Amino acid sequence: MPANSFPDWSAVRCVLLDLDGTLLDLAFDNHLWNEAVPARFARRRGLSLEAARAELAPRFHAVAHTLPWYDLDHWTRQTGIDMAALHQELRPRVRVLDGSLAFLDAVRASGRPLWLTTNAHPDSWRPKLEQTGLAHYFERIVSSNDLQAPKEDRRYWQGLEERHDMVASECLFADDSRPVLEAARAFGVGQIVAMNHPDSTRPPRPFSDFYSVPRLHHLLPVPPLQLRPRGSA
Numbered sequence: 001m002p003a004n005s006f007p008d009w010s011a012v013r014c015v016l017l018d019l020d021g022t023l024l025d026l027a028f029d030n031h032l033w034n035e036a037v038p039a040r041f042a043r044r045r046g047l048s049l050e051a052a053r054a055e056l057a058p059r060f061h062a063v064a065h066t067l068p069w070y071d072l073d074h075w076t077r078q079t080g081i082d083m084a085a086l087h088q089e090l091r092p093r094v095r096v097l098d099g100s101l102a103f104l105d106a107v108r109a110s111g112r113p114l115w116l117t118t119n120a121h122p123d124s125w126r127p128k129l130e131q132t133g134l135a136h137y138f139e140r141i142v143s144s145n146d147l148q149a150p151k152e153d154r155r156y157w158q159g160l161e162e163r164h165d166m167v168a169s170e171c172l173f174a175d176d177s178r179p180v181l182e183a184a185r186a187f188g189v190g191q192i193v194a195m196n197h198p199d200s201t202r203p204p205r206p207f208s209d210f211y212s213v214p215r216l217h218h219l220l221p222v223p224p225l226q227l228r229p230r231g232s233a
């Protein structure tokens with residue numbers, strides 16, 4: 001499809017959704033990583049908050065958009081903070097973005113399977129799904145931890161096709177991360193939607209080269225899936 005057009009639902013057999021910033025408010029993750037983690041790291045090390053941030057920033061930067069960036073075990077080792085326990089402690093702050101439930105219901109009613117495609121570590125996505133009750137919507141949950149490659153990496157998409165009998169060109173995929181969206185486009189995911197307002201407490205982020213919406217319900221209505229043989233026009 002042209003880069004900036006509304007999705008062609010007639011070409012969509014399966015819907016792949018990101019979790020944080022797409023279905024859920026990224027304010028949770030921004031609070032956890034930008035406020036809670038530096039504050040606890042500062043306390044553990046006897047540092048000022050500024051010094052803690054200065055020590056953590058290059059460690060985050062060094063692995064940005066690679067598997068360790070998303071690996072909570074890596075950050076537990078790096079900081080001495082139990083990241084799984086921190087997610088459990090803060091999970092009452094997890095919020096579903098407006099419009100997400102309406103979209104999930106509409107996709108399911110259309111007859112299309114929903115898959116959760118996330119870079120979140122299991123100790124992150126599990127408490128979020130438990131808190132929000134969203135797990136029952138998803139036929140599959142495919143995390144980068146399972147495929148040992150983040151969504152920014154072509155190997156994630158290859159793994160998704162090979163291990164899950166999925167055809168990327170027949171999927172709609174929504175995500176809020178530019179490097180992820182670019183990787184999905186490069187691999188050949190059929191319909192791509194950029195989420196331009198992932199954190200409700202911050203301003204929207206424009207995308208000029210992807211079709212973008214602030215909330216998933218802007219993709220409604222979802223017409224019923226018309227089954228037809230693969231490869232036919």
Ligand SMILES: [Mg+2]
Pocket residue numbers: 018019020021022175176177
């Ligand atoms: Mg995201």
